Amino acid sequence: MIEACDLRQSYRGRVIIDGLSVRLGPGIVSLLGPNGAGKTTLLRTLATIKPPTSGTFSVDGHVIDSPAALQQARHRIGYLPQAFGYDPSLTVQDFVHYAAWIRGVPRQQRSSHVASVLDDVRLAEHAKTKMRKLSGGMIRRAGIAWALVGEPAVVLLDEPTVGLDPQQRVAFREIVSRCGQQATVVLSTHLVDDVDALGGDVVVMNEGRALFHGTKDELAALGDAPSTGATPLERGYIRVLENAEATAI
Amino acid sequence: MRLIGVLRHANALWLLPFLIAVDLSMIFLRDDHWVGVWPETAVAAQMPAMFLAMLAAAYAAWTARREERLGLAEQLEASVRPRWQRELLGVASIAAVTVVAYCVGFVVALARTLPQSPPGFSLVPGYWLLGLFPMLAAVGAGWILGKYLPSAIAAVVAGIGGFLAFAYFGEIGGERIVVISGYPDTHVDLFVVLTRVAAAVALCAVAILLPVRKPRSLRGAEQPSYPWARPLVLVPACVVVMISVFALGRAAGPAIAERAAVDPLCRGDQMKLCLWPEHEKYAPVVAEISQRVEALPDIFVREEDVAWEYGLRYRVDRLDDGTVDLGDEEQGSSTFEIFDGSPGAITREIARMISWRGYQGECAREVDEARDVTLRIDSWLEHYLAGGGSPGQIPAGDPEVGEQLQRGFDVANGDLSREEQFEWAEEQVEEYRSICPRDGQS
Numbered sequence: 183m184i185e186a187c188d189l190r191q192s193y194r195g196r197v198i199i200d201g202l203s204v205r206l207g208p209g210i211v212s213l214l215g216p217n218g219a220g221k222t223t224l225l226r227t228l229a230t231i232k233p234p235t236s237g238t239f240s241v242d243g244h245v246i247d248s249p250a251a252l253q254q255a256r257h258r259i260g261y262l263p264q265a266f267g268y269d270p271s272l273t274v275q276d277f278v279h280y281a282a283w284i285r286g287v288p289r290q291q292r293s294s295h296v297a298s299v300l301d302d303v304r305l306a307e308h309a310k311t312k313m314r315k316l317s318g319g320m321i322r323r324a325g326i327a328w329a330l331v332g333e334p335a336v337v338l339l340d341e342p343t344v345g346l347d348p349q350q351r352v353a354f355r356e357i358v359s360r361c362g363q364q365a366t367v368v369l370s371t372h373l374v375d376d377v378d379a380l381g382g383d384v385v386v387m388n389e390g391r392a393l394f395h396g397t398k399d400e401l402a403a404l405g406d407a408p409s410t411g412a413t414p415l416e417r418g419y420i421r422v423l424e425n426a427e428a429t430a431i
Numbered sequence: 432m433r434l435i436g437v438l439r440h441a442n443a444l445w446l447l448p449f450l451i452a453v454d455l456s457m458i459f460l461r462d463d464h465w466v467g468v469w470p471e472t473a474v475a476a477q478m479p480a481m482f483l484a485m486l487a488a489a490y491a492a493w494t495a496r497r498e499e500r501l502g503l504a505e506q507l508e509a510s511v512r513p514r515w516q517r518e519l520l521g522v523a524s525i526a527a528v529t530v531v532a533y534c535v536g537f538v539v540a541l542a543r544t545l546p547q548s549p550p551g552f553s554l555v556p557g558y559w560l561l562g563l564f565p566m567l568a569a570v571g572a573g574w575i576l577g578k579y580l581p582s583a584i585a586a587v588v589a590g591i592g593g594f595l596a597f598a599y600f601g602e603i604g605g606e607r608i609v610v611i612s613g614y615p616d617t618h619v620d621l622f623v624v625l626t627r628v629a630a631a632v633a634l635c636a637v638a639i640l641l642p643v644r645k646p647r648s649l650r651g652a653e654q655p656s657y658p659w660a661r662p663l664v665l666v667p668a669c670v671v672v673m674i675s676v677f678a679l680g681r682a683a684g685p686a687i688a689e690r691a692a693v694d695p696l697c698r699g700d701q702m703k704l705c706l707w708p709e710h711e712k713y714a715p716v717v718a719e720i721s722q723r724v725e726a727l728p729d730i731f732v733r734e735e736d737v738a739w740e741y742g743l744r745y746r747v748d749r750l751d752d753g754t755v756d757l758g759d760e761e762q763g764s765s766t767f768e769i770f771d772g773s774p775g776a777i778t779r780e781i782a783r784m785i786s787w788r789g790y791q792g793e794c795a796r797e798v799d800e801a802r803d804v805t806l807r808i809d810s811w812l813e814h815y816l817a818g819g820g821s822p823g824q825i826p827a828g829d830p831e832v833g834e835q836l837q838r839g840f841d842v843a844n845g846d847l848s849r850e851e852q853f854e855w856a857e858e859q860v861e862e863y864r865s866i867c868p869r870d871g872q873s
Contacts, residue, residue: 269503
């Protein structure tokens with residue numbers, strides 16, 4: 183579980199995250215918001231890549247306030263950026279092995295962790311396939327394996343369904359749902375479909391602030407009133423954004 | 432990580448066959464005089480280190496920011512492993528592949544000499560270590576360039592820079608970094624060469640520890656970090672470490688040191704020719720030369736004489752081209768050298784020695800006619816002692832000198848019988864004495 187307290191993040195004087203206080207997890211948490219809402223910056227901050235300009239956050243109750251705490255937190259966090267990289271000449275197995283090494287998985291446990299996580303993402307039979315030979319969906323699954331290896335308590339996925347066809351998205355959601363039973367999975371998306379399919383909590387973000395935090399049913403309930411959108415969840419999402427705009431005016 | 436995975440990750444595995452091919456080509460595309468002599472074999476196997484180093488420098492420069500090029504920077508920023516450990520993986524992989532290629536060449540070269548099992552194997556490890564230094568230093572230097580320059584530019588600069596460094600500045604304290612001859616009278620000072628290897632390892636460590644600027648998208652407020660890991664502390668510390676280690680490397684002195692004389696290997700009776708034991712393979716050639724010397728007219732040979740391979744008895748400065756400058760007072764000393772395994776070089780040295788000890792004196796330098804006679808005699812002696820029978824031309828040089836040398840050469844390699852050659856030689860000596868009556872009479 184991650185808890186952020188008055189978290190602020192800025193870049194070149196522009197505020198990206200504006201005093202965010204939120205508790206994420208356990209289970210699946212979807213960060214929903216338009217482009218530029220601050221979802222990626224929030225995930226980077228929680229992944230300990232970009233230290234907050236002010237405020238604090240904790241992972242499983244451990245506040246990150248020292249080099250030692252930072253190291254400890256990184257053991258607990260698995261992170262997959264939206265545009266994640268890979269070495270095309272590596273096999274899937276070596277790619278995940280490297281991730282296990284990077285994540286500090288003890289040497290004796292690495293092979294079993296790699297085998298287990300490849301099984302989880304349905305890539306066990308492609309373990310010896312070179313990364314360059316994988317399809318787009320398979321590469322995403324290999325990326326998920328990168329984030330999952332070592333059994334992190336928190337998994338952060340930035341726009342993981344971008345570029346996947348409908349069939350791949352279904353398979354992907356199934357994997358994430360299973361992960362959510364063992365770890366806190368925080369994923370960002372701008373697709374309401376993903377939120378609907380995955381369930382769990384939803385945080386609607388815009389301009390660096392959390393406008394809504396609740397279950398998908400609670401968000402859908404806001405869409406009962408007349409508004410644009412094809413589904414109650416979409417209408418609820420649009421309603422939250424419109425309310426925020428109205429308040430700002 | 433599994434070793435193979437490490438190498439694959441560093442993309443260094445494909446480099447191995449290429450480096451081995453370069454190494455073996457360097458060893459076997461030159462002449463094979465080194466086969467059968469341990470120090471020469473070790474030097475032949477050590478020489479490719481220079482080329483491997485250039486390639487390793489270029490490849491390290493190209494690889495230093497490879498993860499960034501592959502788009503891995505953001506994932507790795509969240510890594511439990513500190514950056515230096517990930518860089519260590521890259522540097523160690525390239526160094527390991529380069530050293531493995533070098534070792535393969537070494538083992539193959541040693542296997543060529545092994546059947547002859549000459550003495551002197553103890554000289555081999557020093558030369559092996561000598562080759563490690565440029566390779567490890569090149570990996571470190573290439574990695575540093577790659578960290579701060581665009582990869583393609585860094586690779587070109589490291590490769591070409593490495594070549595220029597070795598070609599024009601490849602010396603430490605006036606001594607070549609990579610040696611080209613394994614004379615049996617010298618050995619590698621292990622302390623000095625280990626100091627150099629330590630300096631190269633230190634350079635690699637500095638290459639790994641030096642901080643890099645993060646990609647723009649990942650820059651932000653400083654991470655809470657250990658004080659020693661901050662650039663303001665790290666960079667000066669790295670510079671101090673480098674200067675200290677290299678100063679120590681220079682202060683340690685030359686890596687190639689003279690060996691103490693050992694029990695020589697001598698051939699011949701009246702004219703004994705003594706070799707370093709490591710040059711055992713030349714013993715049959717030397718025995719034949721000795722027999723030919725003994726058969727020379729009395730005017731050339733003392734009743735009993737001994738000639739020593741360089742370093743067994745006399746030590747004088749070796750010139751840049753590897754030949755020996757005996758100096759004025761040493762002219763006529765009973766010293767010869769086997770230079771790059773050439774029997775011609777042996778007989779050239781012995782011919783000069785015989786002339787000086789038999790009939791020649793200072794007059795040969797002062798009077799042109801006397802010089803011409805000695806050139807003819809020395810040329811004849813050289814080729815007669817080598818066994819003759821190799822008609823050809825003396826390489827062009829000073830036309831006057833070449834003409835005299837050619838005349839001696841023609842006598843040794845022409846149709847004259849041995850007795851007729853001796854007769855000619857005695858006439859030449861008489862002519863010399865008529866020009867320089869006081870020389871060679873003492």
